[in-house]
Amino acid sequence: MLDVTDTAPSHPPAPSELAANWRDDAACRGLDTELFFPGQGESIMEAKQICSSCPVRVECADYALDSGQRFGIWGGTTERDRRRERGRRRAACANDLESVA
Template sequence: MHIDMTPTDLAWQAEALCAQTGADFFFPEPGSSVREAKRICGLCETRPRCLEYALRNDERFGVWGGLSEKERLELRRRENR
């Protein structure tokens, strides 16, 4: 399910720490560690909005809101029970 968001809804992205560090940490090669991305997310004030965005837009790759692809999938499964 994809939900279109207005530019105001996405304003948090400019404040996100990931926007200041680059995508490499957040979209690592398969099998690479996501530890550094999760550490950065843990310090980020926009983490809740980021996770909400990823879940609403079914983001399937990378670290969003401090969770990996597998963690978000498990969260969605638990919520659908």
């Protein structure tokens, strides 16, 4: 009989494992980070294009939201996109709390 208890990965992965893992597959790995942190008036299109085909786009966007990244392009989202999403989450949370009260 096969005993898989020694080889089975933990689930869900610990946050540090998860963070290390998704970054390994990032499409931006090794690219100029300035692309993802454009200055005022500089284009974000190239960064968004790279993100659009990145295999860890969802993980990256979630990380940016969860860790409160205020600047740059993460998971194809802009600062404004993330502010809007945080507002949506806060509103949804407030609605949930009201419905329970």
